[in-house]
Amino acid sequence: MSHQSNVNGSNSKKDQLEQFTSDDRGKKMTTNQGLQVEEDEFSLKAGDRGPTLMEDFHFREKMTHFDHERIPERAVHARGFAAHGEFQVYESMKEFTKADFLNDSSKTTPVFVRFSTVAGSKGSGELARDARGFATKFYTDQGNYDLVGNNIPVFFIQDAIKFPDLVHALKPEPHNEMPQAASAHDTFWDFIANNQESAHMVMWAMSDRAIPRSFRMMEGFGVHTFRFVNEEGKSHFVKFHWKPVLGTHSVVWDEAQKINGKDPDFHRGDLWNAIENGDYPEYELGVQIIPEEDEFKFDFDVLDPTKLWPEEDIPVKIVGKMTLNRNVDNVFAETEQVAFHPGHVVPGIDFSNDPLLQGRLFSYTDTQLIRLGGPNFHELPINRPVCPFHNNQRDGYGRQTINRGPVSYHNNSLAQNTPETTPEHQGGFKHYEEKVEGYKVRARSESFKDHFSQATLFWNSMSDAEKEHIINAFSFELGKVESRSIQEQVVDMFANVSTDLAQGFAEAIGVEPPAHKENRVTKASPALSQENTVQSVTTRKVAVIMGDGFQDTEILTVFDQLKQKGIKLEIVSSKLGKLTGKDGAEYQVDHTFLTADSVLFDAVYVVGGNEDKSFYKKAALFIHEAFAHYKPIAATAEGEKLLEVDEMKDSPGVVRGTVSKNFTEEFIEAIASHRHWNRKVM
Numbered sequence: 001m002s003h004q005s006n007v008n009g010s011n012s013k014k015d016q017l018e019q020f021t022s023d024d025r026g027k028k029m030t031t032n033q034g035l036q037v038e039e040d041e042f043s044l045k046a047g048d049r050g051p052t053l054m055e056d057f058h059f060r061e062k063m064t065h066f067d068h069e070r071i072p073e074r075a076v077h078a079r080g081f082a083a084h085g086e087f088q089v090y091e092s093m094k095e096f097t098k099a100d101f102l103n104d105s106s107k108t109t110p111v112f113v114r115f116s117t118v119a120g121s122k123g124s125g126e127l128a129r130d131a132r133g134f135a136t137k138f139y140t141d142q143g144n145y146d147l148v149g150n151n152i153p154v155f156f157i158q159d160a161i162k163f164p165d166l167v168h169a170l171k172p173e174p175h176n177e178m179p180q181a182a183s184a185h186d187t188f189w190d191f192i193a194n195n196q197e198s199a200h201m202v203m204w205a206m207s208d209r210a211i212p213r214s215f216r217m218m219e220g221f222g223v224h225t226f227r228f229v230n231e232e233g234k235s236h237f238v239k240f241h242w243k244p245v246l247g248t249h250s251v252v253w254d255e256a257q258k259i260n261g262k263d264p265d266f267h268r269g270d271l272w273n274a275i276e277n278g279d280y281p282e283y284e285l286g287v288q289i290i291p292e293e294d295e296f297k298f299d300f301d302v303l304d305p306t307k308l309w310p311e312e313d314i315p316v317k318i319v320g321k322m323t324l325n326r327n328v329d330n331v332f333a334e335t336e337q338v339a340f341h342p343g344h345v346v347p348g349i350d351f352s353n354d355p356l357l358q359g360r361l362f363s364y365t366d367t368q369l370i371r372l373g374g375p376n377f378h379e380l381p382i383n384r385p386v387c388p389f390h391n392n393q394r395d396g397y398g399r400q401t402i403n404r405g406p407v408s409y410h411n412n413s414l415a416q417n418t419p420e421t422t423p424e425h426q427g428g429f430k431h432y433e434e435k436v437e438g439y440k441v442r443a444r445s446e447s448f449k450d451h452f453s454q455a456t457l458f459w460n461s462m463s464d465a466e467k468e469h470i471i472n473a474f475s476f477e478l479g480k481v482e483s484r485s486i487q488e489q490v491v492d493m494f495a496n497v498s499t500d501l502a503q504g505f506a507e508a509i510g511v512e513p514p515a516h517k518e519n520r521v522t523k524a525s526p527a528l529s530q531e532n533t534v535q536s537v538t539t540r541k542v543a544v545i546m547g548d549g550f551q552d553t554e555i556l557t558v559f560d561q562l563k564q565k566g567i568k569l570e571i572v573s574s575k576l577g578k579l580t581g582k583d584g585a586e587y588q589v590d591h592t593f594l595t596a597d598s599v600l601f602d603a604v605y606v607v608g609g610n611e612d613k614s615f616y617k618k619a620a621l622f623i624h625e626a627f628a629h630y631k632p633i634a635a636t637a638e639g640e641k642l643l644e645v646d647e648m649k650d651s652p653g654v655v656r657g658t659v660s661k662n663f664t665e666e667f668i669e670a671i672a673s674h675r676h677w678n679r680k681v682m
């Protein structure tokens with residue numbers, strides 16, 4: 001096992017991991033000592049009805065290993081899923097940063113990305129209303145760089161010292177460990193009402209952003225202000241963004257709750273399948289840059305992690321692309337054991353004094369010590385850099401490297417003072433020499449005290465449908481809160497954001513609504529609304545409801561045109577097996593009405609066939625639910641009759657008629673619109 005790897009080229013990490021993988025197929029079974037095993041079904045006993053013997057080392061080894069299989073789950077972000085990929089910068093960012101992986105557009109850097117929910121346990125449903133983690137490890141030639149972000153650009157708190165309180169309040173309540181993977185409970189909202197810096201992030205958490213359609217369709221944000229430092233030592237403040245090429249899309253809350261039951265692995269399945277099918281998820285890296293000298297030119301403090309930089313004021317410069325193109329071989333070895341840390345930086349990227357970031361710089365390594373069992377977690381294959389690493393750190397549980405020679409200290413003469421340090425101009429990391437002075441105080445800057453302006457900016461930027469969803473989310477969450485006082489405190493708090501909002505949910509939870517007041521902040525940032533995102537149809541899943549005796553001529557061209565756009569068709573029928581059309585065409589059924597559900601699809605196409613009443617009854621339920629979730633629905637032939645119900649007739653996003661080019665184009669357009677919010681849904 002060497003630390004060396006092909007440092008150039010896209011597969012340096014893959015090559016390195018290859019050395020640690022094992023394929024057990026076709027091999028002889030042995031103990032961990034390499035002894036060939038003769039029997040693996042019966043423990044060694046004194047007589048075939050007698051007690052098991054202590055001497056049975058094979059039994060003991062097998063059982064002991066099993067007994068120790070589990071490690072503590074992450075304190076937060078326990079439920080996650082990851083994939084390998086590559087990153088490439090479009091053009092050199094030399095002007096701003098000397099980070100090597102951002103300087104050379106011919107270079108591809110291997111990455112490993114883990115997406116997660118925050119609150120739930122390892123086995124919880126993936127469609128919880130929650131922020132999503134979006135953590136990227138770049139295996140650069142200068143060492144690992146971790147961008148440990150979320151899909152929400154701001155955070156609940158301004159100082160890391162409050163993180164344990166936030167997490168205690170958010171997690172299931174300690175006396176009965178309920179509710180799982182949910183913020184809809186008293187302690188969370190009690191924390192919010194009594195820590196009002198959370199207002200902005202709560203707005204995001206109550207918005208559609210907190211229930212993404214897919215990991216492939218959500219943005220990522222580094223959240224904090226970091227620094228870019230160039231070769232001349234000049235520093236700029238920077239915020240990092242990931243922009244999904246497919247756009248940012250969400251599901252609706254009723255759907256999210258049902259998906260959690262029908263398919264709690266919905267997001268990981270979606271990511272896994274996209275990669276297996278060669279539909280590689282892509283995200284562009286964007287940066288917002290503020291020169292250091294402009295630090296105080298804004299109406300927010302750039303160090304405050306509850307503030308975003310409006311994209312209309314500080315444009316997001318798109319600088320590169322990440323493609324996820326390989327699933328893991330083993331979830332535990334890779335996804336579970338990967339250890340991210342915002343403090344893993346490379347020359348050219350540095351920190352700001354954001355007090356949340358400063359605290360994170362302690363917490364991440366600390367947590368790995370208990371989670372991964374000691375200080376050698378950097379030697380786990382997934383965590384190893386692809387460049388060589390040498391220092392005088394030694395020993396500890398699970399040490400794998402065999403360091404030769406007597407010297408493990410610095411300075412020394414026996415090894416000519418090696419491993420040696422590297423001056424900055426040759427690539428050694430030097431912390432940015434920022435001048436700081438002040439009194440030691442436990443305090444927060446006055447410039448951090450405006451908790452509501454950007455929460456209102458977010459509200460103002462939402463479409464009518466998005467505003468309605470936010471009101472509904474508050475109504476749901478506070479509807480689950482038992483304390484009247486907490487409900488009232490939250491109404492009071494969010495009246496500071498917008499009285500329309502506070503009135504909206506106060507009414508739903510039976511609290512006296514506040515009097516109407518004009519919003520103090522009138523500014524909006526259109527980039528914050530998902531209405532303005534990229535539309536896409538590729539990889540969208542359409543349920544085709546079809547029975548025996550379907551109209552071959554009708555559907556073949558529709559199928560072809562949809563597939564050409566990268567749309568995935570899955571046939572749902574009464575039973576599995578083969579369906580035969582009127583003219584003899586044959587299709588295999590993918591799912592039955594029992595195993596599929598409209599919540600697992602983006603759109604429905606009803607083809608029908610010569611089927612009985614029960615088929616059409618199930619088909620009707622399927623499309624009614626899709627309709628209620630604002631999804632595109634199309635029907636031809638026998639299927640059309642199902643759309644003749646009053647509420648569906650002529651509704652937006654409902655396409656019917658005979659098959660023609662127009663019909664398919666209209667359906668594709670309806671799929672691209674994602675959801676049809678202007679539809680009247682009971």
Ligand code: HDD
Nearest residue numbers: 074076077114133134135149150160163223359363364367
């Ligand atoms: Fe954190 C995990 C993101 C604030 C302490 N965090 C963790 C993960 C992500 C984030 C994506 C999962 C990484 C993975 O997939 O393994 N965390 C954030 C963001 C924050 C943030 C975007 C605010 C901007 N976190 C934050 C604070 C602290 C922590 C203020 C403590 C001071 N976070 C942790 C942790 C975790 C973690 C306890 C749990 C497991 C782990 O680190 O490896 O140390």
